[in-house]
Amino acid sequence: MIFCYNIIGDVMNSKSFKIKDIFSDRWDDFVALGYPLRPAILHNVRKIINCGDPSMGHALYFCDHCGKIKHVPFTCKSRFCNSCGAKYIQDRAASISSKLIQCEHRHIVFTIPKELRPFFRKDRSLLHLLFHASAATIHAWFYSINKSESFKPGFISTLHTFGRDLKWNPHIHMLITEGASGNKTVWRKIPHIPFTMLRKRWQTTLLDLLHRYLGDSFINLRLPYSKLILLAFMSMLNLTCFLILLIQLNILLGILADQLWLSPEFLIMMVNS
Ligand SMILES: [Zn+2]
Ligand SMILES: [Zn+2]
Structure with missing residues (x-):
């Protein structure tokens, strides 16, 4: 103090x-x-x-x-630096925007309950499972729409390891196209993404992955499935604004979070975009 x-x-x-x-x-x-x-x-x-x-x-x-x-x-080029980080924000937002498909997008937040968070805190290498589970959730849903078409959307995922209160709370932000390309169809608009179905797929996929990595000791904990929550949907975002806000949030909160020993990883994974 x-x-x-x-x-x-x-x-x-x-x-x-x-x-x-x-x-x-x-x-x-x-x-x-x-x-x-x-x-x-x-x-x-x-x-x-x-x-x-x-x-x-x-x-x-x-x-x-x-x-x-x-x-x-010479400058440090660290994205943690509030001087170099500003340029990083602009360059990163411009780079990602140039790769995005020109269509409406949705923002999905994949969260986990507090009971699961200590596993990721104890072993940060598990954080990549959040990317895999959220991507698998989305791919499975689009595949199920039409199996012969095997629709593939474009999406970008980024990891936050902290919540608004700067406490350890790993979650995935995903920006996803409101449509997808199939084996025969170049592009189909798919505006409806069923929340309940995604939530259940996310629960199952993530718990299965954790079970595979952590073994039977994990499943024996009998975590209450109902506590897994898929938080929010937003549609028709201004992509550049969203990206700048998201990256700024990473950097600004990252500086504060670091002082609380909760330094966030910042990962962006491009999939089919
Ligand atoms: Zn710097
Ligand atoms: Zn977040």
């Missing part, structure tokens, strides 16, 4: 400050407290602290005409 007050006090006393300044001033003291910090956190914070420091390397420009010399320090 004293540590927090010190940070706030310093910030209040300074005329202008950056996130980097807080880390530069206090990071070593914080690390010395001995809280468990993953190597990725240590690596990224060190990059932020050294971002733009000329002693860490710089480019030198020389003008043949007037003889002026300009030093441009």
Whole structure:
């Protein structure tokens, strides 16, 4: 608590400050407290602290005409950096937008109950199962519409490892086309995605995958299936706005989450887009 007050006090006393300044001033003291910090956190914070420091390397420009010399320090390129991260947001949003199919999309959030979250906290390598389970859920639904067509939609998934309260709460955000291409049909609009069916498929697929990875000890816990919730549907999103908001949320909350030792992974998986 004293540590927090010190940070706030310093910030209040300074005329202008950056996130980097807080880390530069206090990071070593914080690390010395001995809280468990993953190597990725240590690596990224060190990059932020050294971002733009000329002693860490710089480019030198020389003008043949007037003889002026300009030093441009190297930046860290970390998406955690609130300076470099802004450019990352723009580049990433532009890159993804250019690959998206020009049609209406829906936003689906695949969440898990609090009973399952400790498994992913204990072994973060399990997080990839959330991608696999959500993708399998969607593929199974579109396949079931017409088996000979085997419709394939376009979707992008991103992982959040924290909720609004910054507590550990891994979930998948998926942006999916309101339509799909089939073996014979180039494109068919499929505006209706049945919520109850998706929810049940998600439950079954994820629990099956966890059972396969964790063995019978997992299934013996007899988790209440009904607590698995597929949260929200939204339609007709402005794709660029959505992507920018989503990536910003990752970065901004990521910085805060890191201070609570809940650093989020940020993964984007492109499937059929
Ligand atoms: Zn930077
Ligand atoms: Zn989220």
